[in-house]
Amino acid sequence: MELLVIVTLVMLFFLAELLFYKKLLLKKIEYKLSFSKVEAFEGDDMFVDEEIYNKKPIAIPWIKADIHSSKYLEFAGASSTIVDQRRIVTSGFILRGYQKTKRRWYMKCTRRGVFDIENATVSCGDLLGLVTESKPMPINITLTVYPGIININEMFFSSKDIMGEAIVKRFILDDPFIVRGTRDYVPGDTINKINWKATARHNKLMVKENDFTTKVGITVLFNIQSDYNEFNFVKDRDVIEFGIKAVSTILNRGFKNNTPIRFGTNGFIIDNEKDMIFTKQGSSQEHAMELLTILAKLVLKNIRNFEIYLERIEEKLVDTQVFIVTAYINEEMIDIARRILRRGNTVKFLVLDTYDERTPIPADMEVFFIRKER
Numbered sequence: 001m002e003l004l005v006i007v008t009l010v011m012l013f014f015l016a017e018l019l020f021y022k023k024l025l026l027k028k029i030e031y032k033l034s035f036s037k038v039e040a041f042e043g044d045d046m047f048v049d050e051e052i053y054n055k056k057p058i059a060i061p062w063i064k065a066d067i068h069s070s071k072y073l074e075f076a077g078a079s080s081t082i083v084d085q086r087r088i089v090t091s092g093f094i095l096r097g098y099q100k101t102k103r104r105w106y107m108k109c110t111r112r113g114v115f116d117i118e119n120a121t122v123s124c125g126d127l128l129g130l131v132t133e134s135k136p137m138p139i140n141i142t143l144t145v146y147p148g149i150i151n152i153n154e155m156f157f158s159s160k161d162i163m164g165e166a167i168v169k170r171f172i173l174d175d176p177f178i179v180r181g182t183r184d185y186v187p188g189d190t191i192n193k194i195n196w197k198a199t200a201r202h203n204k205l206m207v208k209e210n211d212f213t214t215k216v217g218i219t220v221l222f223n224i225q226s227d228y229n230e231f232n233f234v235k236d237r238d239v240i241e242f243g244i245k246a247v248s249t250i251l252n253r254g255f256k257n258n259t260p261i262r263f264g265t266n267g268f269i270i271d272n273e274k275d276m277i278f279t280k281q282g283s284s285q286e287h288a289m290e291l292l293t294i295l296a297k298l299v300l301k302n303i304r305n306f307e308i309y310l311e312r313i314e315e316k317l318v319d320t321q322v323f324i325v326t327a328y329i330n331e332e333m334i335d336i337a338r339r340i341l342r343r344g345n346t347v348k349f350l351v352l353d354t355y356d357e358r359t360p361i362p363a364d365m366e367v368f369f370i371r372k373e374r
Contacts, residue, residue, distance in 0.1 A: 028055035031065060031122055031137040038141075042112045042148035042245075048075065048105040050091060052122075057097035063124040064092045065137075072111035073143070112147035112244060112296050114270060116140075146292045147241075147248040156350060156368040159361045182206045217260035217281050219317060219345075222247050223306040223326035224267035224298070234300035236327070242370075243325050243352045244295055250323055251295075255288045262320075266309035269297035276303050278313050310336040319344045327352045334362045341365065 029052070036047035050067075054060055067089040069075075071082045080089045093101050123134040182198040185205035198206035222243060226236035234240050247263070254261045264278040277294060280287075304312075306326065314336060322345050324337065329351050337347045347365045355369040 026122070026124060026133050026135055029053070029060075029063070029122060029124075029137075030055055031120060031139075033067065033117060033120060033139045033141060035141060035143050037143075039144050039146070040109045041146045042109055044109045044145070046107055046109065048107050050103045050105065051100065052093055052095065053100040054095040054097060059097050060093075060095045060124050062092065063095055063122065064090060066090050066121040066123070067117065068119065068121070069117050070113070070115045072109070072113060072145075073115055074108045074110055076106040076108070078105060109143075109145045111241065112145050114297050115143045115145065117142075144293065144296050147244045147295050149249040149252050150242075150245050152246060152249045152253075152350075155371050157355075157371050159355065159367040159369065217262065217320045218250065218254045218323065219262050219264065219281075219320045220247050220250050220323045220325065221310070221313075222263070222265040222267070223324070223328075224265050224300065224302050225306055226327045228305075228328055228330060230302070232301055234302075237300055239327050239352050240300055243327065244298065246325050246350055246352070248292070248295055250325075251288070251291055255283065258283050261287070261291065263291050263294065264309070264313055265298070266302045266304050266306045267298050268301070268303055269294055270299055271297060273299070274303075276309055276312075278316070307332045307336060310340075314340050314343075317343060317345050321345070322347045323350060324348070325350045325352070329359055329367065331360055334360060334365075337362070337365060 031053075032049075032051040034049050036049065040046055050065070052063065052065065054063075067075075069087045069089060071085055071087040073087065075087075075089045078089045078091070080087050082088075089105075091103060095101065117139050119136040119138050119140075121134055122137050123132060125132040182195045183206065185194065185207050193207040195206045224234065224240060224243075226234050226239050251261055251263065260281045260283045262279045262281040264276075266276050268275060268277065279291065279294070282290075307330075310333065317340050322337075322340055324333070324347065326333070326349065329349055337349070341347050341364065349365065349367040351359070351367060351369050353370060359367075361367055
């Protein structure tokens, strides 16, 4: 009889604990998550602050929070699981009654983008492991990560560097409209750069050496396709992400020199999936941040083939430096670029690939290739 009573009391205890914790475990639990800043650049380090508050007198033996983030936000020292493009970061706590606990995570932004953390899944249980309860906790925080920049003049080489015997250091970011002096002609220089007065004076071919100006604008046109036969989503994401860094570098250099800049691409941003991009021209800080935000929000997907895009905007390009950043180059693209050239513009191609002898090279435009395999 005594054994039956003991067993009954134990069962009643477990049942009472089961009902008690099942009803009260997740009651009055407050969970917060915040970024130390809401804007950052690719490669930046920052912090994520986590706070959990047990607003009741009952202790919680164990509680766990699963943060649903992007795999491109790396949490140092965290136990995390990566599923496709998502990272699940897990943290555990033991909370006394009315206890508030804070934790600071060290985080690195490894890729540009707009990253939302909408919720975290909070789970907790009783001491004996008989009860486990979970529920999503709304967070709704956003981090905008702008693309990084590269040393563009070191990473790219001109197609003219491999013609003839002379190897000349050529800069991608110069301005053909402002002449700062003259230099000797070298194989590969275009005829329109020859300074005929200086040539007659020195009795040898001399060419104009150019510099930046704030009087002539820069237009950066970015082909978001990684391949000519690519429809819809980008296949080679790493190549296009590298291209976005190249675009960011040109924009950064232009704004530092107070040069009016516009940007265009056959892609779209997460806020507007219908329209390709062709911005107004500007040189203000607000315009710079607008273009950086566009780069952060770019979706790796095209609306139209790049050649169609170029045909649509070519008449809007007058008296500007045009940089075409693309993963490939073809004859159709070159034909359109020549029409752009005839409208009083200069055109340079930045090809996101190593040099290939089969690649068509226009004689009247400079083409730059990436220096090494990535």
